[in-house]
Amino acid sequence: MSDEKSFKSPFYQSAPELPNSWAASGALRRAVRARVSDEQWLVFSEELQAFAQTLLDSVESLGQKAEREIPSLVSFDPWGRRIDEIQMSTAWKELDQFAAREGLVATGYERKYGAQSRILQFAKLALFHPASAFYTCPLAMTDGAARVIELHGTPEMKAGVFKKLTSRDPDEFWTAGQWMTERAGGSDVSQTAVVARFEAGAWRLYGDKWFTSATTSQTALVLARVEQSTQTSNQVSSDTEEEKGSGLALFQVELRDSRGKLQGLQVNRLKDKLGTKALPTAEMTLNGAVGVMIGAPGEGIKKTASLLNVTRLYNSVCCIGAMARGLQMSTAYSLERRAFGRLIADQPLHAETMASVRSRAAAATELVFHAIELLGKEECGQASKDEVAQLRILTPLVKLYTAKEAISNASETIESFGGAGYIENTGVARLLRDAQVFPIWEGTTNVLSLDALRAIGKNNALQPLIADLLNRMKGVPSSLPKARIERRISALAHHARKKATVSVDLQATSAREFALALAETVAGVLLLERAVTDELSGLAASRFIGLIGEWIALEDDIGAMDLASVKKLALASF
Numbered sequence: 001m002s003d004e005k006s007f008k009s010p011f012y013q014s015a016p017e018l019p020n021s022w023a024a025s026g027a028l029r030r031a032v033r034a035r036v037s038d039e040q041w042l043v044f045s046e047e048l049q050a051f052a053q054t055l056l057d058s059v060e061s062l063g064q065k066a067e068r069e070i071p072s073l074v075s076f077d078p079w080g081r082r083i084d085e086i087q088m089s090t091a092w093k094e095l096d097q098f099a100a101r102e103g104l105v106a107t108g109y110e111r112k113y114g115a116q117s118r119i120l121q122f123a124k125l126a127l128f129h130p131a132s133a134f135y136t137c138p139l140a141m142t143d144g145a146a147r148v149i150e151l152h153g154t155p156e157m158k159a160g161v162f163k164k165l166t167s168r169d170p171d172e173f174w175t176a177g178q179w180m181t182e183r184a185g186g187s188d189v190s191q192t193a194v195v196a197r198f199e200a201g202a203w204r205l206y207g208d209k210w211f212t213s214a215t216t217s218q219t220a221l222v223l224a225r226v227e228q229s230t231q232t233s234n235q236v237s238s239d240t241e242e243e244k245g246s247g248l249a250l251f252q253v254e255l256r257d258s259r260g261k262l263q264g265l266q267v268n269r270l271k272d273k274l275g276t277k278a279l280p281t282a283e284m285t286l287n288g289a290v291g292v293m294i295g296a297p298g299e300g301i302k303k304t305a306s307l308l309n310v311t312r313l314y315n316s317v318c319c320i321g322a323m324a325r326g327l328q329m330s331t332a333y334s335l336e337r338r339a340f341g342r343l344i345a346d347q348p349l350h351a352e353t354m355a356s357v358r359s360r361a362a363a364a365t366e367l368v369f370h371a372i373e374l375l376g377k378e379e380c381g382q383a384s385k386d387e388v389a390q391l392r393i394l395t396p397l398v399k400l401y402t403a404k405e406a407i408s409n410a411s412e413t414i415e416s417f418g419g420a421g422y423i424e425n426t427g428v429a430r431l432l433r434d435a436q437v438f439p440i441w442e443g444t445t446n447v448l449s450l451d452a453l454r455a456i457g458k459n460n461a462l463q464p465l466i467a468d469l470l471n472r473m474k475g476v477p478s479s480l481p482k483a484r485i486e487r488r489i490s491a492l493a494h495h496a497r498k499k500a501t502v503s504v505d506l507q508a509t510s511a512r513e514f515a516l517a518l519a520e521t522v523a524g525v526l527l528l529e530r531a532v533t534d535e536l537s538g539l540a541a542s543r544f545i546g547l548i549g550e551w552i553a554l555e556d557d558i559g560a561m562d563l564a565s566v567k568k569l570a571l572a573s574f
């Protein structure tokens with residue numbers, strides 16, 4: 001018999017160990033530190049350190065359990081009755097209770113720390129996201145719904161459902177869904193076909209929704225088209241019927257009765273998605289579900305926009321949370337894994353690669369917290385008119401930019417693990433599948449680029465943003481690589497002035513590259529600002545600015561072409 005040992009490699013790789021994510025995330029710590037007072041920093045940093053430890057000790061395993069025990073739909077009971085039960089891992093419920101106890105939504109509305117409450121809340125969300133099996137999705141919808149109700153809800157909603165959405169008591173806490181997307185449109189929601197009829201003293205909704213994510217929630221905000229004949233006299237749309245979006249209204253729907261059974265709703269199937277596997281995303285039919293209107297007919301998209309402007313920042317904070325997780329995993333691995341006679345961490349080219357990845361993540365983190373700071377100020381009535389305009393344009397910019405960065409970061413994380421990164425149960429592969437939802441969820445890159453154009457054209461938001469960037473640059477010494485960023489600011493401003501004079505279609509053709517370049521430039525400015533007092537930020541700023549290079553619009557460079565050629569190339573059969 002042969003000696004078994006002689007056929008076995010003695011080498012086994014240990015799994016990379018996760019650190020306390022607050023202690024390990026210098027970019028997050030710097031972004032928070034720069035935006036809060038000394039006293040707040042003492043409180044926040046202690047709370048975030050303890051929060052991250054709890055995540056490591058007990059929430060991480062809940063997230064993993066929820067990922068293993070994915071949702072299933074039981075449509076009928078054994079006797080043939082329709083029950084539409086979405087069965088969830090018990091871990092999902094525990095994540096819900098944890099989120100309530102920690103005030104992951106409540107913190108933003110209690111405003112205990114004034115405008116900085118959003119900073120504490122979003123720092124927690126950045127840490128929670130990678131441990132949460134995407135429980136951040138229902139929380140995003142809940143926060144967005146709370147904001148809509150706070151701004152536009154009826155007095156009953158403010159006294160009732162709002163309190164539940166912002167409760168810290170797990171028995172009281174409600175999450176909300178946001179049901180907008182239909183078969184005909186996830187981006188163009190003006191095609192909404194779900195109708196609202198006023199029947200027996202209440203609005204009842206009928207029709208299909210194609211993507212409903214937070215289906216275990218107790219309530220949802222639903223976009224529906226008010227049937228002309230049932231519009232009440234004081235709720236007549238200001239739009240003419242020909243106008244898109246006409247007659248659309250937003251409704252708050254309570255999904256379940258007191259026994260927890262769905263009311264006026266049918267679950268058609270759960271989606272088989274690329275990632276976000278623990279999240280119960282469903283196709284639903286509304287069969288007369290009762291809704292309470294928020295605002296008036298014709299205001300549906302506008303009211304939904306208040307929700308989207310919050311959920312888009314959730315999307316962004318999830319991106320930086322996911323990026324930090326990727327970096328923590330690949331760093332831990334590189335400090336254990338040896339190749340060619342030394343640790344990967346000591347390989348010059350690996351270190352070069354990760355220095356770039358880390359600098360990009362630091363830039364994205366600064367960008368997200370800049371927008372969060374403005375959101376907090378706006379909600380507390382402390383934002384100037386110019387800051388409100390900046391938040392309007394930064395929201396789509398931050399969302400579209402961080403989503404793309406999260407994908408590239410996840411891809412690099414996987415690559416840094418080699419073959420192990422491509423294996424599902426190492427937990428690394430999931431980072432990429434999950435990241436791919438970021439540029440889709442809450443608006444694609446193109447939709448958001450066009451939203452940024454709308455913010456420029458309609459809200460005149462570019463001018464205050466550029467003025468703010470130039471002002472920030474005044475405090476940056478020339479020992480830092482500021483000249484390139486200054487050139488980018490002026491090239492972008494010039495491009496926007498030139499574009500203001502052309503047709504909407506021609507404006508659209510460069511909207512994406514413009515938006516990405518503008519987001520990158522804002523991130524560069526913020527990193528440079530941080531670099532004034534912090535050496536590591538100086539290194540990150542130099543690397544980041546080196547990576548992004550100069551900016552010349554493609555239409556002024558090699559590759560410029562007219563719209564007809566663009567279409568020809570886009571549809572070419574080669």
Ligand code: MFK
Nearest residue numbers: 137181186187189190211276281301302305440441442443
């Ligand atoms: C983690 C989860 C994973 C599960 C898988 C999920 C997969 C994804 C499933 C999905 O489908 S996600 C849904 C993605 N869809 C969106 O996020 C919506 C994308 N579309 C947009 O954002 C459009 O720009 C929008 C619907 C908001 C508006 O398009 P329209 O129909 O052209 O409307 P219009 O006329 O531009 O705007 C109507 C009003 O709203 C205007 O105000 P006025 O009535 O005063 O003129 C706009 O200024 C205002 N508005 C629009 N966007 C705004 C805004 N106001 C403030 N902020 C904004 N962002």
